[in-house]
Amino acid sequence: MPEPQVNAAEAADLSAQQLAERVRDRMLAHDHATGALGIAIVGVGPGTSRARMTVRSDMLNGFAICHGGLITTLADTAFAYACNACNEVTVASGLSVDFLAPAHEGDVLDAECHEQSARGRTGIYDVTVSNQRGERIALFRGRSYRLRGKPVVDDGHTHR
Amino acid sequence: MPEPQVNAAEAADLSAQQLAERVRDRMLAHDHATGALGIAIVGVGPGTSRARMTVRSDMLNGFAICHGGLITTLADTAFAYACNACNEVTVASGLSVDFLAPAHEGDVLDAECHEQSARGRTGIYDVTVSNQRGERIALFRGRSYRLRGKPVVDDGHTHR
Amino acid sequence: MPEPQVNAAEAADLSAQQLAERVRDRMLAHDHATGALGIAIVGVGPGTSRARMTVRSDMLNGFAICHGGLITTLADTAFAYACNACNEVTVASGLSVDFLAPAHEGDVLDAECHEQSARGRTGIYDVTVSNQRGERIALFRGRSYRLRGKPVVDDGHTHR
Amino acid sequence: MPEPQVNAAEAADLSAQQLAERVRDRMLAHDHATGALGIAIVGVGPGTSRARMTVRSDMLNGFAICHGGLITTLADTAFAYACNACNEVTVASGLSVDFLAPAHEGDVLDAECHEQSARGRTGIYDVTVSNQRGERIALFRGRSYRLRGKPVVDDGHTHR
Numbered sequence: 227m228p229e230p231q232v233n234a235a236e237a238a239d240l241s242a243q244q245l246a247e248r249v250r251d252r253m254l255a256h257d258h259a260t261g262a263l264g265i266a267i268v269g270v271g272p273g274t275s276r277a278r279m280t281v282r283s284d285m286l287n288g289f290a291i292c293h294g295g296l297i298t299t300l301a302d303t304a305f306a307y308a309c310n311a312c313n314e315v316t317v318a319s320g321l322s323v324d325f326l327a328p329a330h331e332g333d334v335l336d337a338e339c340h341e342q343s344a345r346g347r348t349g350i351y352d353v354t355v356s357n358q359r360g361e362r363i364a365l366f367r368g369r370s371y372r373l374r375g376k377p378v379v380d381d382g383h384t385h386r
Numbered sequence: 387m388p389e390p391q392v393n394a395a396e397a398a399d400l401s402a403q404q405l406a407e408r409v410r411d412r413m414l415a416h417d418h419a420t421g422a423l424g425i426a427i428v429g430v431g432p433g434t435s436r437a438r439m440t441v442r443s444d445m446l447n448g449f450a451i452c453h454g455g456l457i458t459t460l461a462d463t464a465f466a467y468a469c470n471a472c473n474e475v476t477v478a479s480g481l482s483v484d485f486l487a488p489a490h491e492g493d494v495l496d497a498e499c500h501e502q503s504a505r506g507r508t509g510i511y512d513v514t515v516s517n518q519r520g521e522r523i524a525l526f527r528g529r530s531y532r533l534r535g536k537p538v539v540d541d542g543h544t545h546r
Numbered sequence: 547m548p549e550p551q552v553n554a555a556e557a558a559d560l561s562a563q564q565l566a567e568r569v570r571d572r573m574l575a576h577d578h579a580t581g582a583l584g585i586a587i588v589g590v591g592p593g594t595s596r597a598r599m600t601v602r603s604d605m606l607n608g609f610a611i612c613h614g615g616l617i618t619t620l621a622d623t624a625f626a627y628a629c630n631a632c633n634e635v636t637v638a639s640g641l642s643v644d645f646l647a648p649a650h651e652g653d654v655l656d657a658e659c660h661e662q663s664a665r666g667r668t669g670i671y672d673v674t675v676s677n678q679r680g681e682r683i684a685l686f687r688g689r690s691y692r693l694r695g696k697p698v699v700d701d702g703h704t705h706r
Numbered sequence: 707m708p709e710p711q712v713n714a715a716e717a718a719d720l721s722a723q724q725l726a727e728r729v730r731d732r733m734l735a736h737d738h739a740t741g742a743l744g745i746a747i748v749g750v751g752p753g754t755s756r757a758r759m760t761v762r763s764d765m766l767n768g769f770a771i772c773h774g775g776l777i778t779t780l781a782d783t784a785f786a787y788a789c790n791a792c793n794e795v796t797v798a799s800g801l802s803v804d805f806l807a808p809a810h811e812g813d814v815l816d817a818e819c820h821e822q823s824a825r826g827r828t829g830i831y832d833v834t835v836s837n838q839r840g841e842r843i844a845l846f847r848g849r850s851y852r853l854r855g856k857p858v859v860d861d862g863h864t865h866r
Contacts, residue, residue: 253448259456262444284422287466288413294478295459296419302455306447318454319828320849322482322642322802324670324689326663342685343646348799350644350685365662365670367687369644369800369849479668480689482642482802484830484849486823502845503806508639510804510845525822525830527847529640529689529804573768579776582764604742607786608733614798615782616739619775626767638774642802 242272246311249378250275253310263296265303273341273351275307281333292329294364301353301366304337308351309368315376316349321368327361334358337366347372402432406471409538410435413470423456425463433501433511435467441493452489454524461513461526464497468511469528475536476509481528487521494518497526507532562592566631569698570595573630583616585623593661593671595627601653612649614684621673621686624659628671629688635696636669641688647681654678657686667692722752726791729858730755733790743776745783753821753831755787761813772809774844781833781846784819788831789848795856796829801848807841814838817846827852 250270254260260267260277263285269276279300287293302321309316329335336356343350353366410430414420420427420437423445429436439460447453462481469476489495496516503510513526570590574580580587580597583605589596599620607613622641629636649655656676663670673686730750734740740747740757743765749756759780767773782801789796809815816836823830833846 255448256446256450257448258444258446259453260447284418286416286418287420288415288417289475289477290416293419293459293462294481295455295462298458298462298481299453299455302453302458315449317449317488318485320482320484320800321454321458322480322687324480324663324687325478326665326670328477343644343682345646350646362663365687367642367644367685480640482847484823484847486825486830503804503842505806510806522823525847527802527804527845575768576766576770577768578764578766579773580767604738606736606738607740608735608737609795609797610736613739613779613782614801615775615779618778618782618801619773622773622775622778635769637769637808638805640802640804641774641778642800644800645798648797 242312245313246270246272249310249313250307252379253307259299260303263299265300267303267307268336270307270311272311273308273344275304275311275339277304277307277337279335281329281331281335283331286331292333294323294325297325297329297335297355297364298323298366300335301337301339301355301364302368304339304353305351305366305368305370308339308341309349309370310378313377313379314372315378316370316372319348319369319371321366324365325363326365327363329357329363335363347374402472405473406430406432409470409473410467412539413467419459420463423459425460427467430467430471432471433468433504435464435471435499437464437467437497439495441489441491441495443491446491452493454483454485457485457489457495457515457524458483458526460495461497461499461515461524462528464499464513465511465526465528465530468499468501469509469530470538473537473539474532475538476530476532479508479529479531481526484525485523486525487523489517489523495523507534562632565633566590566592569630569633570627572699573627579619580623583619585620587623587627590627590631592631593628593664595624595631595659597624597627597657599655601649601651601655603651606651612653614643614645617645617649617655617675617684618643618686620655621657621659621675621684622688624657624673625671625686625688625690628659628661629669629690630698633697633699634692635698636690636692639668639689639691641686644685645683646685647683649677649683655683667694722792725793726750726752729790729793730787732859733787739779740783743779745780747783747787750787750791752791753788753824755784755791755819757784757787757817759815761809761811761815763811766811772813774803774805777805777809777815777835777844778803778846780815781817781819781835781844782848784817784833785831785846785848785850788819788821789829789850790858793857793859794852795858796850796852799828799849799851801846804845805843806845807843809837809843815843827854
């Protein structure tokens with residue numbers, strides 16, 4: 227009985243997907259901030275990720291809406307998992323956010339991140355934060371900087 | 387014995403300072419996010435504020451440094467208290483941050499905010515985040531939007 | 547012989563497209579900066595536009611590459627035509643750009659703009675600048691502010 | 707008669723100032739874009755510069771105010787001369803601008819740039835653009851990236 231056929235491109239994709247998941251697991255094991263905020267990484271792949279956070283009462287600011295810094299933290303978390311997914315330690319050098327609508331207690335916010343550019347050691351990633359009704363809450367753009375030759379998890383390869 | 391002389395400009399300044407402090411007290415009473423992160427508002431005045439946060443273990447990301455989103459949250463908090471200090475409800479429409487150096491567990495971060503511009507209903511505020519050794523950790527620029535005719539605390543005046 | 551059927555949605559689309567073109571024509575007639583830089587508006591529609599500029603020798607900086615400010619000017623032009631396309635005078639309140647690759651003399655740069663958000667009087671627009679080989683040169687994000695009740699061209703309607 | 711005493715720190719300062727001026731001269735000789743826009747570099751020093759532009763009729767957009775992209779170009783020019791003043795070829799990786807007030811034909815705009823941070827190969831520079839009445843027109847923040855080991859002018863030193 228023949229084995230399922232997997233062409234080279236598919237194999238490479240699988241490997242990149244599996245690597246992204248291993249990196250996520252390793253990062254999550256140490257990511258106390260994400261845990262404390264109840265952020266779940268609900269999806270990850272090469273250059274992409276999706277993070278989810280439910281707005282709790284201890285996330286509200288003095289006007290009874292979710293603190294913009296915490297919406298940014300959610301988006302920044304999605305950014306971190308997307309830009310490290312290729313297994314080289316990568317940090318944020320900067321970010322910008324535009325707030326479109328407030329988030330309220332109990333809202334479930336999804337932050338979806340996609341790589342827009344990766345050249346040399348720098349990258350640009352866009353994140354859209356939406357609520358449970360699909361309304362856009364914030365647009366985020368992050369700039370990443372890859373540290374030289376530092377893998378997140380040992381994958382048996384040498385790194386640049 | 388003559389009373390201390392206070393000219394009109396000084397009196398207006400005093401009043402603005404007192405108003406800024408009343409707004410701070412009112413906002414803090416409801417600001418659950420700032421409380422949960424242990425952020426203290428250690429100074430406030432017309433168009434300025436200073437917020438302080440000690441980096442706790444539950445603020446560290448997967449690389450054992452303070453989550454950039456939480457550094458942003460500290461800066462955004464200083465921004466919120468500075469831009470509301472004149473007692474008209476003002477929200478962030480956007481922000482950008484450049485990260486200069488990492489912050490570690492136990493570091494005491496100070497975010498100092500100054501108004502750069504206020505025209506019509508929009509404003510620009512700059513925040514510098516430094517650690518206990520005076521090293522700059524992040525530069526933040528926030529854009530504010532003032533809601534029409536909504537005071538934070540009742541000050542006996544009508545508002546635009 | 548029956549006339550071609552056009553449903554209401556298509557009719558509204560046509561009208562919005564025609565209005566976008568009328569606004570473009572009116573703006574172009576007065577837009578000296580765009581003319582001086584040889585920028586052509588090669589496409590426009592509701593919330594979108596495409597602007598094109600060939601890098602001339604008088605656009606090069608001291609390092610013999612296109613001045614980043616002029617790449618920004620191209621993107622900002624696309625932004626202006628997209629955010630005014632619905633015929634209410636709209637200005638830029640701010641913008642940010644990330645430069646991905648240099649542009650050289652003779653390069654033909656295309657700036658493609660799409661509306662990301664429009665709420666109340668503010669909007670967010672993204673522009674991608676690419677060269678004639680389809681390589682991305684810059685990513686731009688603009689923030690717009692709509693002036694109250696000022697149409698660009700008279701379209702027989704009253705405005706908010 | 708004794709010669710004027712110059713201590714080591716003053717000598718180093720002089721040298722840095724002279725180097726900044728030599729870099730400016732070398733860049734200006736090739737900077738066609740700055741010339742075409744009539745931009746003058748009216749001051750330069752280590753990490754600082756001041757650029758000036760008079761708004762011409764061919765800089766006006768379709769609403770008869772100076773094209774925001776050209777205000778950005780002026781600020782970006784000040785940024786370029788400030789961040790190259792230490793004689794290592796440095797390019798912009800990104801920038802953001804907030805527009806505070808319009809500029810009109812005949813206005814004389816000054817863009818004053820100061821280094822805010824320089825770490826490793828990256829830097830942050832702030833530029834304030836004001837008109838001839840001292841009114842603030844725009845706030846600009848630029849991010850720079852220094853190319854490795856490339857001096858702008860030969861100064862007899864080796865470079866990192």
